[in-house]
Amino acid sequence: MTAGRAQEVARRRPVQWREPLVAWAVTRGLILVATVVLSYALGVPHLGVDPAVPRWLALLGGWDTSWYLDIATRGYDDYTGLAGVLFTNLPFFPLVPMVMKVGIALHVNPFVFAVAVNNVAFLGALVGIHRLSAERFGAARARLVVWAFAAFPPSVYASMAYTEALTLAMAVGAAILAQHRRWGWAASAAAVATLGRPPGVLVALLVAVFAWQAGGPRSAQVRRVALVMAPAALTLAGFLAAMQITRGAWDLPFVAQAAWRRGPLGIGVLTYLPVEIGDAVRAAFNLDVVGLWAPVVRDGLPTLGYAFLLRRLWRMEGGWRNPWFIYSAAVLALPLSSGSFESMTRFGLMAFPLVWPAAEWMDEGGERRRTWVLVASLVLCVIAVGEMRIEGP
Secondary structure, eight states: OOHHHHHHHHSOOOOOOHHHHHHHHHHHHHHHHHHHHHHHHOOOOOOOTTTTTTTGGGGSSTHHHHHHHHHHOOOOOOOOTBBBTBSSSSTSHHHHHHHHHHHHHHHHHHHHHHHHHHHHHHHHHHHHHHHHHHHHHOOOHHHHHHHHHHHHHGGGGGGGSHHHHHHHHHHHHHHHHHHHHHHHHHHHHHHHTTTTTTTGGHHHHEEEEEEEETTTTHHHHHHHHHHHHHHHHHHHHHHHHHHHHSSSSSHHHHGGGGGGGGTTTTHHHHHHHHHHHHHHHHHHHHHOOOHHHHIIIIIIHHHHHHHHHHHHHHHHTTTTTHHHHHHHHHHHHHHHTTTTTTTTTHHGGGGGHHHHHHHHHHHHHHHHHHHHHHHHHHHHHHHHHHTTTTSSS
C-alpha cells in the first residue's frame, strides 16, 4: 500500500484504540509492578520524597516531582536573590503544578492525581501516534510503531508526575490537527504545551511549519503562521509577565536553571558543556562508574542514538525542510544548546517522529530484530525505574 493510499484509508476509519491500549496497558503495568517492587527493595530516591508520595510509588516520586509539589502547595519561591546559585522551584513551568492543584481541589492526593493524569495523557499520545503512523505507513507499521514507542525506555518518565506525558500528548494532538488544517485547535494544543516546559514552544513551531507548507499566496502563509504562533507566544508571555509582576523578574525561569548547570541558549555550549565533558573525562580516568553514569551511559549514549535516528528521519522524509525533521531536530538542539547532556534521554521523548525510523530499522532486521529490541527495551524500562533511586531523570 502506498503512503497516499494508506493515509486515505486511515482517515476514513475511526480512531483505533485497541493496539495503543494494549501496548499502554502492558508497558504501564510492567512499570507499575517494577516501581512497587523496587520502591520497597531499594528505598526512596536518595534526596528523599515529598510526604504526598506513597511509599509504594517512591521511585516515581523523587527529584523534580518534589519541586512541582512545592509549587502546587506553596507557590513559587519568594526569595529570588540567589536564583541560579541555589536550587529553587523557579525554573519549573506551571502545567504540572496546575494539574496537582486540581487534585488538591478534588481532595485527592496531588501526586497520585498527577501520575494518573500523566498516564492517561500518555495513552492519548499513543493513540495519536498510532493514527499518524497508520495514515502514513499503513496498519502493520503502525502496530510496530506504537509498541516500540510504548516500550521505549524513556517512556518510563511519562508515567511520573513530570511534564513529558502532557507535553507529548499536546504535541501529537497538535500535529494531527495541523495535518487536517484545523489551525485553531492545533494552536490551542501548542499553547498548552508551552506551559509544560520551555521546549513546549517547539510544538507551535511544528504547527507553524505545517501552516506555512499549506500553501497559498505568500501573504496568506505569513498570516496563517502568525495566527498559529500567537496562542503559544501569548501564553508564554503571560507566564513570564506573571513572574515579572509577582517575583520582580520575567526571566527568572531561565536564570534559575544555572543551578542545574544550564546556561543561556547557545552560550551554555561554551560555558557549561566543557565543564560537563571534563567531569566525565575525569570520572573515566578515575574509574568512577557513578560519575560516568548520567553524562555518558544514561544520557550521552542515548543522545548519539537520537542523532542516528534523526539522520534516518532526514533520509526517510526527504530532507531538512520536512516538518517532522525540523521539529525533531529542534527538540534535541534546544536543551543541548544550554550546554548539558543531563536529562537528554528524557527530553528526547518529545521528538516522537524519531520512532518512525526506529521502526523502519527494526523491520529491516526482520522478526528476530523486532523481538530482541522490544524485549531489551522492556528490560531497560525496569532498569530505568531502579536507576531513579540514585540519579534524577
